[in-house]
Amino acid sequence: MERINHHWVVINGSPRRGMNSDRLIETLFQTHAFKDSEKSVFKLSNLNISPCSGCTLCIDTKKCVKPDDFHMIIDAIKKHQRMILISPAYHYNVTGQMKTFIDRLFSQHAFASEGYHSRLGNDVKAILLGVCAGDTEGMGYTLDAMKHPLEDLNVTILQSYMYLGTKHLPVSANKKLLVELERVFCRIDTRE
Numbered sequence: 001m002e003r004i005n006h007h008w009v010v011i012n013g014s015p016r017r018g019m020n021s022d023r024l025i026e027t028l029f030q031t032h033a034f035k036d037s038e039k040s041v042f043k044l045s046n047l048n049i050s051p052c053s054g055c056t057l058c059i060d061t062k063k064c065v066k067p068d069d070f071h072m073i074i075d076a077i078k079k080h081q082r083m084i085l086i087s088p089a090y091h092y093n094v095t096g097q098m099k100t101f102i103d104r105l106f107s108q109h110a111f112a113s114e115g116y117h118s119r120l121g122n123d124v125k126a127i128l129l130g131v132c133a134g135d136t137e138g139m140g141y142t143l144d145a146m147k148h149p150l151e152d153l154n155v156t157i158l159q160s161y162m163y164l165g166t167k168h169l170p171v172s173a174n175k176k177l178l179v180e181l182e183r184v185f186c187r188i189d190t191r192e
């Protein structure tokens, strides 16, 4: 069987354009593991995604009833089964944009009456990236805030990576980053 490179659905929680998170994604896709892969980037701050209102109608309707851009991200995840979530630390946690996206994932749980499963699919794999100005303490819960909700949806976390210290060494000035990412992500199989 011919092996094809995965298409990655990138969900970017940084509201800033062209800064550390955007550049980290660009550099990741220059690594050997990813350079032949395709990607669809969803910059959450550019999209219209409202917060979960807790109506829980999705339990019966089997999808979120809010008609906004959330659905195009979900469709892409269901289609490609590979995702990268990236968020800066904002007060030791993900940004509000990322939290809003994660809360809306509640609609992707099928509960007991249907037999528990994830509506995202059976083979979803994810990479998590956290970015912060400080050290690991400053990163706080950022990676866990993405990891636990995804694992609850049976998503396998392939790799988590923290870019620390943007205050002293922004991604744009880090000449060793590509080498570092090559080392960290060398075992990721981006082909099926």
Ligand SMILES: Cc1cc2nc3c(=O)[nH]c(=O)nc-3n(C[C@H](O)[C@H](O)[C@H](O)COP(=O)(O)O)c2cc1C
Residues within 6 Å of the ligand: 014, 015, 016, 019, 020, 021, 022, 088, 089, 090, 091, 092, 093, 131, 132, 133, 134, 135, 138, 139, 140, 166, 167
């Ligand atoms: C509202 C706000 C809260 C922040 N909270 C933290 C924090 O808790 N820990 C930390 O290390 N950096 C914190 N930062 C710094 C950002 O994580 C850092 O500047 C990061 O590089 C931003 O990512 P970006 O360049 O992709 O936007 C905060 C920045 C803002 C604007």
